[in-house]
Amino acid sequence: MKQVVRARHAIVGGEAVHDFAFVVEEDRIARAGEGAAIVAANPDLPCMDYGEDRLLAPGAVNGHSHCYQILLRGWADDWGFDKWRDDALYRIIPQLEPEELYWVALAAFVEMLGNGITTVVEFFYVNGAGTARLEKLVEAAIDCGIRLVVARAWMDASYAPPIFREDIASARRDTIALAEELRSAGILVCPAPHSLHAASPEMTRAAVDLARELGVPVHMHVAEARYEVEQVKARTGLTPIAYLDSLGVLGPHFVAVHAIWQTEEEKDLMGERGAALIHNPVTNQYLGDGIADLVGLRRRGVRIGLGTDCDLRPCIYDEMRAATFLQKTATLDGATLSARDAWLMGTRDCARAVGVEAGDFAAGCYADWCVIDRTHPSFHPWSHPVNQLVYVSDPGIVVETFVGARKVSDRRRAQRYGNERIGKELRKVAERLRLPLDHANAPA
C-alpha cells in the first residue's frame, strides 16, 4: 500500500513546518518534503490531507515502562521506596495470572496510544514461572497496535519474589526463543539485567554477551536510588557506572535506565563509551529518587530518551515537561534545557537510543504519527507547537494515533475501551487482588 500523507502544520525534527508531506510505502516513510511538491510528484497516489485544524506530530517513543504498575495507582502513593516496592509492587504483581496481565497491559497500551505514544519499551520482569505472562503482554500490544520493544528482564537475586527469579541458562534460552519468535512480527527483544542489586555480575555479563550476539541494545536500571551507590561501593569498592565499566558492559549498546546518582568521572565514562540514558522524570519525582544531571550528560554526548516507568499517567509530553522543569530547577537557570531539547528526547532521540527507526518524519522511519487538534481550547495559535505540547497541553489534545500508517486510536475508540470491556476486566482484577476499591470513610 502506497499513499501520501499531507499536513498544513507539522513538527519535523523538532521544528514547526508549514505544508509538509510524506510518502508511505507499507509501514514506512519512503520520502518526505514540501507538501505541494510531494503531491505533484505522486499524482496517482491516494492522499490523506490534514487541514488547518490539525497538527501532525511524530508519535512519541516511550523508552521505559512497566505497564502492570498501573495497578498501584491511587493507593500505594506517598510511601517511601522500600515500602512501595515491598508492600505494593512485590506483593501485587507476582499474583497476576496471564489472562489478567493481558487486560492490564491492554489498558496501559490503549492509554498510551490515546496520549500519542506509538512505541513502548516494556521492561518485563515476571519471567520466573515460564513465558505465559510475557506472551500475554505481547498479545495485548499486537491487539491494540502499539509498537513494542521487549526489554526482557533477567533477575537472580535471592531477595526478589520467586516468580521474578531464574538462572542464567533459562533466561538466556527463553530470551533467544522469544527473539526468534517475535522477529517476524517486527518486535525487538533486548536482554535486560534488572539492576546491580537484582542481577548478579555473572548474570549481567551473560545478558550483555547475548545482546551483543543478537545485535540489540541491553537495558538496565542503574543508580536510581542513592542507597544503591553505597550498596555497590560496599560490595565492589566502585560506584555503579564505574563498576559496570569494570565488567566490560558499558558501550554504545548499553541503555542505562535512571542513572541519577553518578560522579563526574562516571558521567565522563558514559560519554566516552557512547552509552545511552533513559530518563524517567515523573517517576523519579513520584518515588523521591532524585534529579539526573541531563545537562551534564548531554554536554558529554550521552544520548538521552524519556520513559514513563511506573506509568502513573503514561504520557511523554508530561515527561518532556518534567525533564525541562527539573533541569531548570536544579541549575537555577530557565534557559538550561529547552522545549525543543525535551521534544527530541521524547521522540527521535529516544527511538535512536532504543534501536527503533521511528520518532521523526524522515525517509526510512516507521510511519508512526499522531494528530493534534488545533481547535482544542488549550491550543493557542500564538504558541510554537513544540512549546505548546511540552509546556501547555493536556494529552486530550491528541485526537488520532497511527502506527505503521494504520489508525490504532481515536477519541471514540479510547472512550469505548475505557468505558466498557477493559474497565470491567480491570475491576475484576482489582477485586481478586483485593486492591483498595472503596476509599470513603466509614460513617461515624
Ligand SMILES: [Zn+2]
Ligand atoms: Zn523501571
